[in-house]
Amino acid sequence: MQGQGQDGRQGQVALNGGVQFLGDADRILAHTIDMAIDFTSAHLLNQAKMDAAVTGRLDVTGPYHNLLLRGDLSIAPLNMQSDTFLWDGAPQLNIVSSDVNDINQLIAKPFYWPDGNWDVTLLVNNRANLYGQGISAELTGELALTDNLYAPGLSGRFNLVRGSYTGLGRVFALQSGSVQIQNNQLVLDIQGEHVARMSLNNQLQMVPIQLRITGNQDALSLQLSSDTNLDQDELLAQLLFGKIVSDLDVLQAFQLASVVNKLRTGDTGFDPIGATRESFALDSLVVDTETNEEGNLQLNVSAGKYINDYLYLEVEQDVGSEQEFRGSLQFKVTPNTNLELYTQGAGGEFDRNGVELNWSWDY
Template sequence: QGSARLAGSYGSATQAQVRLDRMNLSVLSAFMPNLGISGQATGSLDYAQASGASFPTADARLTISNFQRTGLAAVSEPVDVVFAGRLLADGGEGRALVRRGQTVVGRMLANLRPLPPGAGSWTERLMSAPLSGGIRYNGPSAVLFSFAALPEQQLTGPIAIAADFSGRVSAPRLNGLIRADNLTYDNETYGTRLSQMQLQARFSNDRLEITRLQARAGDGTVQAQGTVGLAADSGYPVDIRAQLNDARLANSDALAATTSGTIHLTHGRDGGLIQGDLTVPNARYQIIRQGQAEVPELTGIRRRSELRPGRPTDRPAAAPVGLFKLDIRVRADNQLFVSGMGLESEWEMDLRVGGTNAAPTISGGLDLVRGTYSFAGKRFDVNRGIIRFRGGALTDPDINIQATTTTDGITAVINVTGTGQRPQIAFTSTPALPQDEVLSRLLFGTNPENLSATEAIQLASALNSLRGSGGGLNPLGKLRSATGFDRLRVLGGDDATGRGTSLAAGKYLTNDIYVEIVTDARGFTQTQLEIALTRTLSLLTATGSFGGSSGSLRYSRDY
């Protein structure tokens, strides 16, 4: 694993010496998990400063062998990095080489000349020092991207950079070009992949101008243009516009979504702003609470530091770096699928996202298009679904969902109201029966007083699963993902049509045409077609193999 040695002293004079001997860079994962950097570092660093006000001197020599970054999606090509740098009161320089095998793929040279004594403190002299040099790189982009230290994110593919330095350390000026024709970006958290990425940009003094950025995102595309400021004096201004066209921005087990629309990101001295108008042609969300372990959390516990009263001299906390205000509208006319814990549903959405990226606020809501809910072997039709956000956190909306089923001569209704963090679940029925009797009839077809001890335990377990602590496998969800269907569900038998227990599979042919095929093991087949004529009017047709066809118009509107 190599070794590291440190020696030095601190006081009126400061000295420090660091020696690395084949130190494995994977130790960085202890400070930044999932970084995925590996390689062996050998070298030295010597630092000395006669007093706190004097100009320091430093000398660094570092060699990194087999520098590499590994992730779930890609593994970068190993390279060797050599760096040598020196800082003195009258000037400093740094040189670096990047080798892939025996081929040099990158070079860097930087020189600076600090201002003479009397021009301010040593830090002011250093930041105002004239800068010169340049960088030439033509190799794997993963090497440069690794310096961004972004866990669970990867950038692969060749990239070419040629730029010259000038200006000052606090306000550098660069002139040069960036070119790439086949980059791939992977985000392992959300399953995002941008492939066939083409990048054309140029350095123009104190800013980077992105003239072209284009990539494939699933079956869609992402395009962007804009500028990124490089000078601290001007607050690193940013102005980037992106156009999304059916871009698949998430593709994980829990979330999959495609998006179209525009995003405008700006940043200046007064902070940043992200504006957008997005539509979601297709999205799937898998409720992942099922089967998870529940860990109780103690309440009323506070740290000792939280009990200490604030002092008058305490300074207010600085605003977090990278804080952006949000002004984004997100819409989905349909095909927003939510499943899990027995729920199979489709929604439409109109949301506005405000606040900041650290504390977003949500307003607007979701409305049900269609849905079913399976509970204890019974199938409920979800006939009402309303979710509303009141400008607060995404996790605590108002909920109003109703599902019904008919069994044993009664119509049972499940009502879910309250908020996302405090849902209230209640049973009603027609004719009216007590809640425990409704559930007992659903599960066992009899009154609660007729239940055996085992059945009573099953009744309590069913009530507990409604509170979200139950769960289990979701084979239909896995099968739907594998086959590519938009909706997959099991239907009970229907004596009126001659249908036995059946499997129903549905898919959108276009954004307005939905087709579903129902079949059972006895040869029954029915094709159902829904055509959205307007946002409120739909045409529904059904044709079965045992004879009989039907057609109807459906009008629906939220009030």
């Protein structure tokens, strides 16, 4: 028996082997199978949120009701995308388990269905890409597919190669971590870092802030830490507003409380600014308030969006004052150097344009 096919994207599947029919009056479908299936960059999975190409050989051998499917398959590339995982930006894997009716149907499967066991190793070497709201990561790892043909067991581990997480208005460089898989359970432990410019002891300093994401798909936690004596609330205030907690105005304090509550419970309550930020897919939305000499309330609204890991677009406008509109595009040249292109003006006339090279050094 021979056969071959193509997937329409230069991938190929070739089948070679045979079936031996045995005249056993005591058994139905008593024939044995000895077959090899070769995959060459075959896109066996091509969906909107997951795309995978397989290369390798799968051997199918044994009696029809006691088959063994064995092989080593390399998956490259493997692209996964999801809409929600962590709040404010990371993907979520939705695991759906079989209900009782499905299990009963498998137990009472028709006699003409084949049966057997899996013994397959799935290798992913530096080509597993995970995308989602805020997360972009490259993974490498190995999965083992075992147990019954209709109730397989899946176990393995993925390690982080590189990646980034955009959240809290900042980009964190993912440095290390792992995702362990055991059937429908995923256990995550991922670490990242963002170097923030903070005012400490009346000095402007570059402070590394560590991010750690731990837990499983049902309960994830996000923790911030640094070498300073600042607690997590203070670090959040610095990341979101560039201020210490005691310097926040009423609106900023309300936003910070919503963020802290969401970190701890997953629920923010009523958060109009957070809802607006998420609706417009912004990375940063900050509202400052102040009172002018006449006692009138003024608002300063700034919104920012990371175009990629190196480009940041920001616009700023005061409401209730005659302050100018300002827009800027910041390019991260090095970890300590930013090139900023800006334009600003009042009354719709952008008459002040320029380029700034900002450099800082932590000492």
